[in-house]
Every structure is written in C-alpha cells, then in structure tokens.
Amino acid sequence: MLYGIEKLNLANLPTPIEKLTKISELLDKNMYIKRDDYTGLEFSGNKIRKLEFSVKDAINKGANHLITCGAIQSNHARATAVVAAKFGxxxxxxxxxxxxxxxxxxxxxxxLFGAEITFVSADDYAFRRNEIMENTKEQLKKLGMKPYIIPEGASNGIGSLGYLNCYEEILIQEKSLGIEFDAIVVAVGSGGTYAGLYLGNQLHKSNKKIIGFNVSSTAEHFIGRICELVDETLPLLDGNYDVNKEDIKIIDGYVGRGYAINRVEELEFIERIAQNEGILLDPVYSGKAFYGLINEIQNGKFNDLKNILFIHTGGQFGIFPKKNSFEL
Incomplete structure (x- = not known):
C-alpha cells in the first residue's frame, strides 16, 4: 500500500540504479540511470508502475474489461493488454x-495478448479519443460488461501514484548507495511519471530538481497538465500536504520531427549509447530525453548539478519497427 491505497504487485521492484562510467568521465559528472526498463519483459517500462494502481482500482470496482488508448506503438497500450490477459x-x-x-x-x-483494437485517425485521436473511449464503454455496458477506462499513459491521479512510489524507492536506494542525487531526469509524454516524481520530491521536501524533457507537444502544455495531475493525486493521499507547483521544470526543444518520429542524430545517439554503455534506449521516450540531457550538459547547462539520475522508462519493443532507419 502507498498512503493507504492498494496496488497490484506486478513489476520487478526495486529496479536497479547503475552508474554510467564512460559518460560520467566524459561530462565530469556522476551520471546514473535507473533501469525501469527492468520492471519485467511483458510488463516492461514505466507504465506498469502506474497500472499497478489503476488496474487494482478497476478490479476493486468490479470491472471486467479495460479500455485505454495510445499510438500504434504505445508501450502503455501493450502493458495494459498484458495485464488484462494476466487477470482474465x-x-x-x-x-x-x-x-x-x-x-x-x-x-x-x-x-498476441488478445486485445481488441479500434484504429482511429490522427485527428480523431488528438481531439476525440476520450469521447471514443466513452462510446466504447457504453457499447460494452450494453453487452453486459463492466468496463473501466484508463486514460492515455495511465496519467491521472491514481496512475501518478506509481511514480510517487518510485520516488520513495529512490530515497531508499540513495541510502544504500551512499549518494544523494541533485536531479532526477525523465522523458515526458503524458505527464504522469513526472507528476509522481515531482509530488514525491515535494512531500519529502528533498529539494532535488525534477527535470523533464517533453517528447511531444510543448513544455507549456505539460506544465499545465502536470499541475492538473498533482491536483488529481493529492486528494487520494491520507493527509493535507502543501505543494508548490511553481518550479516544475520541463525542457523544450527535443521533440525533433514530432512524437515517435526520429532525426538522424537521435538514432546515432541511441547507437552510441548501445555500443559504449551496453544500454538500449527506446527511440520515442528515453532516447530523445537522454539525448536532450547530454546535449544540455555539453552546452554548459546544469553546471550546478553533480549527481544526476536519469530514469530509463523502457519501451525497447518500439525500436524494432524502426530498424530500417538505423544506418548499421
């Protein structure tokens, strides 16, 4: 339980934290990576931390059918399909x-995991996805089902608890490693992962910098969305907490050609990290965000930060459809 809220135990936790020795030497900083790509194989990535709370809530409410949304290569959609199969x-x-x-x-x-798939256009997804999911819910109810909608990325109040839980996991790991991180850095695609980390930092008054790199939309959009998610999450917690939402830090400029679309330099960066650190980043989230972080440091930013933790949010299955884009 987290703050009295039940969750499923699906992910392999705690995920390890590793030092990136070569990059640390190159940048003259202590660069670490938290391997949330190790949460599981089928359950891999950051989404399963959120789904542990979301699907438990669905089961507690008697649901027998999950509805969610994403892009064609959505990690969240895949993880939801796997959890649904596991629990029937x-x-x-x-x-x-x-x-x-x-x-x-x-x-x-x-x-493979048996999900029913409804395809929609880019415009319908952008402007009508919630309406489409609600219509699907009503159709399923007429068939006697008890459907439960999980929003994009499981990014809502209860889903954000997954990364509040992760933040507390990091605090424990800091003690065992004998290190205190100045900053935690993560990709931002729907806001829930960042919101949970940010809320954890606030509740524990740790004074770390929580830094996000948006991989879609704009920094301004996500700052607003994260504020909404924090407001959705706080009422679920047992107690009254004072949260300052003025220092949410999202760094824009690394969306590149667009969500899930890569530039040559991003793919080359993923290849270099694979060959020099033995770590496979995904092209949609961690690849872009880590590329942004290294670029910012090399351009003289973050000089005040010495110990930096980057969270690998998984998503490696998404690299296979892009195999022909790499010049190997």
Missing amino acids: LGCTLVLKGNETDDLDGNYFLDK
Missing part, C-alpha cells in the same frame, strides 16, 4: 494508426 479481463485499445501498419513491436504484442 477483456481489453480494448483505441490506437492512432491503421490496420495496414506492419505487425511489429508493441502492435504485434497487442494482438
């Missing part, structure tokens, strides 16, 4: 894309 729940995924896309990566796994 139905699953409908509203995916941005079309059925002519190659059966590869996360989309292949969605099908």
